[in-house]
Amino acid sequence: MKVTVIDHPLIQHKLTLMRQKDTGTKDFRELLEEIAMLMAYEITRDFPLKEIEIETPVTKCKAKVLAGKKVGVVPILRAGLGMLNGVVNMIPAARVGHVGMYRDPKTLKPVEYYCKLPNDVAERTLIVVDPMLATGGSAAAALSLLKEKGAKSMILMCLVAAPEGIKVINEEHPDVPLYVAAIDEKLNEKGYIVPGLGDAGDRIFGTL
Ligand code: PRP
Ligand code: URA
Numbered sequence: 001m002k003v004t005v006i007d008h009p010l011i012q013h014k015l016t017l018m019r020q021k022d023t024g025t026k027d028f029r030e031l032l033e034e035i036a037m038l039m040a041y042e043i044t045r046d047f048p049l050k051e052i053e054i055e056t057p058v059t060k061c062k063a064k065v066l067a068g069k070k071v072g073v074v075p076i077l078r079a080g081l082g083m084l085n086g087v088v089n090m091i092p093a094a095r096v097g098h099v100g101m102y103r104d105p106k107t108l109k110p111v112e113y114y115c116k117l118p119n120d121v122a123e124r125t126l127i128v129v130d131p132m133l134a135t136g137g138s139a140a141a142a143l144s145l146l147k148e149k150g151a152k153s154m155i156l157m158c159l160v161a162a163p164e165g166i167k168v169i170n171e172e173h174p175d176v177p178l179y180v181a182a183i184d185e186k187l188n189e190k191g192y193i194v195p196g197l198g199d200a201g202d203r204i205f206g207t208l
Helices: 009-019 025-043 081-090 137-148 163-172 200-205
Strands: 003-005 049-055 060-066 070-077 098-103 110-116 124-129 153-161 178-183
Touching: 009 025, 009 153, 009 178, 025 081, 025 124, 025 153, 025 178, 025 200, 070 081, 070 137, 081 124, 081 153, 081 200, 098 137, 110 137, 124 137, 137 153, 137 163, 153 163, 163 178
Parallel strands: 003 178, 070 098, 070 124, 124 153, 153 178
Antiparallel strands: 049 060, 098 110
């Protein structure tokens, strides 16, 4: 599995603001959306292009348009919703699927509670988004579910990852490239990423 850390200065600056405990819900949400937009710009860098004939007001010419598979964006509920608009701002024609997955606070195992996808997932490149890759359980389960539903081409995009989560995705989904803005040090005894940014869902939705 290929892991890419997108270390663009704007992303790193915004992530540092998000990590700070005094950053409130409004700013946290806006920063996450902005980072998701910048990450989407980076992960689509190698998308294939083709030339088509067009006519400008001045002349006919050849110009490039996207040529690869259509895109689907799949936020893992709830916190993944915080990255959705940023990606869709960059890829407005993308279809959106939702996978509901929460982490049982005691066992840290993922529990699936919702799945609604476009009917042509097999023909799309799916960008699966979740800000936090901690134990990797939620993302690995979401990717497995999407494969069961027919997905053939997926990219996983997370904001902050723990080494433990990266290992799980590498073992269970070596075919899925992973893009992150930061790889943190470790998980603590409660399964939180250290230093991390706390509970992403709670900080996005103000449910602390
Ligand atoms: C968070 C986060 C991931 C998951 C990561 O979701 O958004 O989905 O935890 O942890 P893992 O890698 O150990 O599975 P949470 O379960 O808190 O649900 P929420 O998004 O609804 O807040
Ligand atoms: N989920 C979060 O929201 N934060 C963590 O640090 C780990 C899991």
